[in-house]
Amino acid sequence: MNRLINRLLPALWYSLLALGLLLTLTPLWWMIAASLMPPGEATSYPPRLWPSAMTFEHYRALFTRLDLARYLLNSTLLASAVTLISLLINSMAGYAFAKFRFRGRDRLFQSLLAALVIPAQVAMLPLFLLLKQFGLINTYGGVIIPGMASIFGIFLIRQYLLAIPDSLLDAARMDGASEFRIYWSLVLPLCRPILVTLGIFTFMGTWNDFMWPLIVLTDSAMQTLPVALANLLGEHVQDTELMMAGSVLTVLPVMLLFVVLQRYYIAGIMLGGIKG
Amino acid sequence: MIYHPHLRISSAWAFLAPALLLIAVFFFLPIFAALLLSFTDFDIYALGDLDRLRFIGFSNYLQLLQSPLFWTALGNTFYFVIVGGPLSVAVSLGAALLVNAPLTRFPGFFRAAFFLPVVTTLVAVAVVWRYLYHPRYGLLNYLLSLAGVDPIDWLGDPDWAMPAIILMAVWKNFGFNMIIFIAGLQNIPTQLYEAARIDGAGAWRQFRYITLPLLGPTFLFVALMTMIGYFQVFAEPYVMTQGGPANRTLSVVLLMYEEGFRWWNMGYASAVAFVLFALILAGTLLQLKLRQREPS
Numbered sequence: 068m069n070r071l072i073n074r075l076l077p078a079l080w081y082s083l084l085a086l087g088l089l090l091t092l093t094p095l096w097w098m099i100a101a102s103l104m105p106p107g108e109a110t111s112y113p114p115r116l117w118p119s120a121m122t123f124e125h126y127r128a129l130f131t132r133l134d135l136a137r138y139l140l141n142s143t144l145l146a147s148a149v150t151l152i153s154l155l156i157n158s159m160a161g162y163a164f165a166k167f168r169f170r171g172r173d174r175l176f177q178s179l180l181a182a183l184v185i186p187a188q189v190a191m192l193p194l195f196l197l198l199k200q201f202g203l204i205n206t207y208g209g210v211i212i213p214g215m216a217s218i219f220g221i222f223l224i225r226q227y228l229l230a231i232p233d234s235l236l237d238a239a240r241m242d243g244a245s246e247f248r249i250y251w252s253l254v255l256p257l258c259r260p261i262l263v264t265l266g267i268f269t270f271m272g273t274w275n276d277f278m279w280p281l282i283v284l285t286d287s288a289m290q291t292l293p294v295a296l297a298n299l300l301g302e303h304v305q306d307t308e309l310m311m312a313g314s315v316l317t318v319l320p321v322m323l324l325f326v327v328l329q330r331y332y333i334a335g336i337m338l339g340g341i342k343g
Numbered sequence: 344m345i346y347h348p349h350l351r352i353s354s355a356w357a358f359l360a361p362a363l364l365l366i367a368v369f370f371f372l373p374i375f376a377a378l379l380l381s382f383t384d385f386d387i388y389a390l391g392d393l394d395r396l397r398f399i400g401f402s403n404y405l406q407l408l409q410s411p412l413f414w415t416a417l418g419n420t421f422y423f424v425i426v427g428g429p430l431s432v433a434v435s436l437g438a439a440l441l442v443n444a445p446l447t448r449f450p451g452f453f454r455a456a457f458f459l460p461v462v463t464t465l466v467a468v469a470v471v472w473r474y475l476y477h478p479r480y481g482l483l484n485y486l487l488s489l490a491g492v493d494p495i496d497w498l499g500d501p502d503w504a505m506p507a508i509i510l511m512a513v514w515k516n517f518g519f520n521m522i523i524f525i526a527g528l529q530n531i532p533t534q535l536y537e538a539a540r541i542d543g544a545g546a547w548r549q550f551r552y553i554t555l556p557l558l559g560p561t562f563l564f565v566a567l568m569t570m571i572g573y574f575q576v577f578a579e580p581y582v583m584t585q586g587g588p589a590n591r592t593l594s595v596v597l598l599m600y601e602e603g604f605r606w607w608n609m610g611y612a613s614a615v616a617f618v619l620f621a622l623i624l625a626g627t628l629l630q631l632k633l634r635q636r637e638p639s
Binding site for chain 1: 351352354355356357358359361362363365366368369370371372373374376377380438441442444446447453454455456457458459460462463464465466467468470471472473474475477479480481482485514518519522523526571574575577578581582596599600603604609612613616617619620623624627
């Protein structure tokens with residue numbers, strides 16, 4: 068009896084895993100397959116999981132007829148700018164919270180953390196009015212500027228730096244290095260792993276964000292890929308293959324980024340998850 | 344020490360200033376302004392001419408409580424949170440147990456594969472699922488038909504639309520909590536399991552008396568984060584159903600968006616936003632309280 072269970076258990080276990088794999092990957096598989104099908108084939112019945120003849124015409128249509136290159140550029144530009152600027156600003160603040168002693172530090176940090184419960188949508192209506200005052204509606208700045216600092220980013224950097232001994236920094240201070248120099252040429256290199264992690268988080272978060280770009284970038288030439296894709300759906304809902312090509316194009320850059328840098332990404336979730 | 348302490352304090356503030364300034368101006372100030380806005384009749388006319396703005400006290404909130412549409416949105420959002428949240432956490436835990444078990448070879452591969460939907464763009468995969476849910480050509484109905492189930496109009500049937508959105512949302516984000524559960528599982532000392540095995544405890548008893556209790560803090564964190572996130576559901580109904588059919592997938596945030604950015608009733612929309620905030624806050628406090636009462 069026990070022998071039988073020992074023989075069957077792995078088989079049962081792996082069929083569960085395989086089922087999970089199938090459920091997780093089938094939608095993504097179908098998205099890619101349908102994007103390569105000749106027109107009309109994605110709406111044939113029974114559904115096909117593989118194109119009868121592979122074609123890239125839908126991708127070509129996206130770039131020639133629908134000018135998706137423009138949105139690809141917008142998304143890339145916005146996500147890169149937010150990532151680079153926010154890494155700089157958040158790492159400075161995280162460094163200050165981790166390695167400087169000043170009055171009210173812990174209370175200030177605690178109240179920032181408590182503010183994480185506030186849903187971002189509460190701020191959106193006045194934020195829109197504020198940016199309108201500054202003339203930032205329909206500009207890249209409307210997306211970049213509110214994303215330049217994040218409480219979560221500051222938190223992540225601080226946690227990481229707490230584990231680094233002060234003696235290292237004190238030695239540099241004894242040598243007479245200026246505070247900014249210490250930050251730039253000592254702290255930042257030390258933070259490299261966590262900067263990569265936070266960088267991926269920020270890039271993906273900005274790339275995938277939908278609601279705020281939808282609100283603030285009303286002019287169609289300024290839109291990001293997700294917003295453009297949602298608009299495309301309105302006009303081309305019957306064009307299944309075309310829509311799937313658009314979805315692949317939107318998803319692919321972030322998926323590649325994840326596959327290449329997944330070690331950093333997953334480590335970041337664990338750090339945020341356990342210590343939070 | 345060679346350097347002066349007060350010099351260090353001022354440089355601390357220099358490092359903090361950009362971040363604090365940005366967060367104050369672009370987060371805390373708007374939050375405060377939203378509260379004020381919710382007590383005004385800010386609408387499309389006030390958008391052009393601020394002189395038309397009037398303070399109207401709690402009128403927006405009273406109007407909200409009398410609006411059937413608001414109660415519908417609230418009910419739908421609770422449906423999404425109460426059914427989708429626990430389902431998502433349960434699937435995450437199941438996947439974590441599967442991937443983390445000693446029996447599983449190549450756990451890194453399975454972990455990455457299960458995680459893949461998390462990194463995808465919500466709008467893009469919502470578009471994909473719209474087609475998977477298609478009543479005539481959709482893959483889901485085809486698979487169900489193999490089992491003899493009649494076609495279901497997933498996104499067009501008022502009773503099925505919300506379950507369909509929940510299913511998609513769980514698929515999209517169970518991988519995130521799975522990673523956190525795996526981290527929690529790996530923090531449980533293996534000696535505990537060895538001792539239990541020597542005492543003759545089976546797999547279920549080990550799970551019930553070691554894994555679950557020791558996973559407690561992870562559970563609280565995951566449940567809280569999932570609840571907060573699920574209360575904010577927006578893009579799924581926006582892309583897949585536009586809140587329909589018959590407003591059965593209209594969420595609170597979608598209502599706020601429609602009122603605020605489509606009809607420019609920004610005072611009223613701010614009141615909607617604050618009700619959402621109050622709900623999330625109450626849910627958070629409730630969960631923390633429940634956890635404290637539980638004997639550890």
